[in-house]
Amino acid sequence: MEHFHQKRKSYKCVFLDLDDTIWDFHTNAKISLKEAFDDMGLGRFADFDVFFARYAKKNTELWELYEKNEITKDYLMKERFRYPLEKIGIEDDSLRKELGDAYLRLLPTRTTLMPHARELLTYLSEKYPLTIVSNGFVDVQYKKLNHSGISHFFTHFVFSEDAGALKPDKKIFEYALALNKARAEDAIMIGDNFEADIKGAMNAGIDQLFFNPAGKSIVSNHAPNYAVSSLKSIFEIL
Numbered sequence: 001m002e003h004f005h006q007k008r009k010s011y012k013c014v015f016l017d018l019d020d021t022i023w024d025f026h027t028n029a030k031i032s033l034k035e036a037f038d039d040m041g042l043g044r045f046a047d048f049d050v051f052f053a054r055y056a057k058k059n060t061e062l063w064e065l066y067e068k069n070e071i072t073k074d075y076l077m078k079e080r081f082r083y084p085l086e087k088i089g090i091e092d093d094s095l096r097k098e099l100g101d102a103y104l105r106l107l108p109t110r111t112t113l114m115p116h117a118r119e120l121l122t123y124l125s126e127k128y129p130l131t132i133v134s135n136g137f138v139d140v141q142y143k144k145l146n147h148s149g150i151s152h153f154f155t156h157f158v159f160s161e162d163a164g165a166l167k168p169d170k171k172i173f174e175y176a177l178a179l180n181k182a183r184a185e186d187a188i189m190i191g192d193n194f195e196a197d198i199k200g201a202m203n204a205g206i207d208q209l210f211f212n213p214a215g216k217s218i219v220s221n222h223a224p225n226y227a228v229s230s231l232k233s234i235f236e237i238l
């Protein structure tokens with residue numbers, strides 16, 4: 001019986017998600033919110049860890065709705081703080097706004113990256129043009145890239161607000177391909193969100209590398225081309 005060994009594909013460009021793929025959103029969000037929470041004296045009303053857990057859960061749910069175009073950016077920005085504040089008995093719009101503003105001022109200045117992210121970007125950027133493909137808000141994402149000193153690794157930046165579409169819509173990936181003057185088969189997408197990054201790239205006919213550090217089990221008819229639990233494993237793939 002003959003064995004066919006699939007030749008490793010050679011890609012011409014690499015697309016990367018930013019939040020929780022390169023930039024450690026969860027850690028940076030927690031530090032930022034803790035600082036804002038303490039500055040405003042909210043510790044009198046609640047334990048921060050409980051507050052943060054509620055915020056993080058609500059924020060994830062809201063982002064899922066935002067990515068399905070079911071809610072607006074404004075609603076997301078309000079509701080993610082309104083909800084955990086209400087849970088600790090605070091229904092004060094100006095306080096909610098103050099907390100949200102302080103958080104958004106602090107968050108993009110944080111610089112914690114995912115383990116091995118900087119090494120990976122150093123390695124990949126010598127071999128491929130790199131493109132950020134992110135649903136995050138443009139002004140916030142540029143600040144994160146600049147403060148953490150990683151923007152020079154990227155050739156192109158594609159944000160949903162510029163592309164007029166959110167991942168998993170294939171339009172945002174087509175926008176990134178056009179900027180790279182590349183075809184779908186020339187690109188690979190690296191991301192931590194199965195719905196947005198992996199299914200999105202599949203929608204656009206682009207290969208996918210699923211970064212799954214928590215080892216979440218995914219129910220899907222489609223397996224990604226590659227799945228890794230550490231960014232370090234990508235050195236062997238690309």
Ligand SMILES: [Mg+2]
Binds near residue numbers: 021191
């Ligand atoms: Mg992400």
